Amino acid sequence: SLPLQEQFSEVLDAMFEHRVQPTDHVIDQGDDGDNFYVIERGLFDIVVMGTTVGQYNNKGSFGELALMYNTPRAATIVATNEGALWGLDRATFRRLILKNNAKKRKMYETFIESVPLLKSLEANERMKIVDVLGSKQFPDGERIITQGEKADCFYIVESGEVKIMMKSKTKADHADNVEVELTRCSRGHYFGELALVTNKPRAASVYAEGPVKLVVIDIQAFERLLGSCKEIMKRNISHYEEQLVALFGSSMDLRD
Numbered sequence: 001s002l003p004l005q006e007q008f009s010e011v012l013d014a015m016f017e018h019r020v021q022p023t024d025h026v027i028d029q030g031d032d033g034d035n036f037y038v039i040e041r042g043l044f045d046i047v048v049m050g051t052t053v054g055q056y057n058n059k060g061s062f063g064e065l066a067l068m069y070n071t072p073r074a075a076t077i078v079a080t081n082e083g084a085l086w087g088l089d090r091a092t093f094r095r096l097i098l099k100n101n102a103k104k105r106k107m108y109e110t111f112i113e114s115v116p117l118l119k120s121l122e123a124n125e126r127m128k129i130v131d132v133l134g135s136k137q138f139p140d141g142e143r144i145i146t147q148g149e150k151a152d153c154f155y156i157v158e159s160g161e162v163k164i165m166m167k168s169k170t171k172a173d174h175a176d177n178v179e180v181e182l183t184r185c186s187r188g189h190y191f192g193e194l195a196l197v198t199n200k201p202r203a204a205s206v207y208a209e210g211p212v213k214l215v216v217i218d219i220q221a222f223e224r225l226l227g228s229c230k231e232i233m234k235r236n237i238s239h240y241e242e243q244l245v246a247l248f249g250s251s252m253d254l255r256d
């Protein structure tokens with residue numbers, strides 16, 4: 001096969017710009033898949049069976065499912081403002097991107113099967129997570145999540161350790177309002193789900209404690225593939241409240 005750099009420039013060469021206007025349908029649910037799209041800018045609604053289930057906001061990519069699994073388009077994608085996309089045709093996508101999936105499955109299969117949260121999923125559902133996951137590394141001390149920011153992804157620790165730190169929101173004007181360590185996560189543990197489940201800003205900051213390697217899943221894939229794990233996550237969220245009561249004397253910080 002081609003060296004990575006040549007593959008990369010082949011993908012770039014094959015990509016074409018696609019500009020959109022408000023209300024344009026980039027993809028219609030049920031159609032055959034022609035292209036994969038990477039967002040350069042713009043807002044796009046994700047509509048499944050007439051219901052808006054999510055949105056892309058100036059970043060991300062879509063349209064991979066029909067090309068990866070030879071299935072009809074699973075959602076309609078509608079531009080809600082003027083925007084620009086980079087398209088990649090089906091043949092190039094399958095030839096250059098898809099062959100990485102086999103490698104990725106081999107690399108992550110054992111790990112994903114060891115994650116307690118994902119135990120209740122079917123084997124093929126776990127493989128679909130592998131197909132869309134990204135990998136990110138952080139050096140010691142680097143901030144991974146910032147309290148108060150908008151959330152767009154979910155993390156699982158692949159190796160190393162992260163430290164979850166929180167400043168009290170209700171004591172925001174106190175001089176002694178320093179970050180307090182809530183907990184640590186290591187291999188197989190997840191974090192970053194709270195804001196996605198509650199639709200609120202990040203409730204705490206997260207830092208690398210030594211070098212860490214993380215699996216990253218964007219919010220769209222989280223919604224699509226982890227819906228059935230949400231009950232388990234919600235049960236754990238009630239433990240967070242108990243922890244906060246112990247630390248701050250109240251769990252108000254997780255409320256509105």
Ligand SMILES: Nc1ncnc2c1ncn2[C@@H]1O[C@@H]2COP(=O)(O)O[C@H]2[C@H]1O
Nearest residue numbers: 046062063064065066073074075220224
């Ligand atoms: N909840 C969702 N269900 C289905 N597709 C989704 C969802 N969220 C985002 N998408 C994207 O919408 C795309 C529609 O075309 P594809 O089915 O090829 O690939 C799909 C995904 O990339």
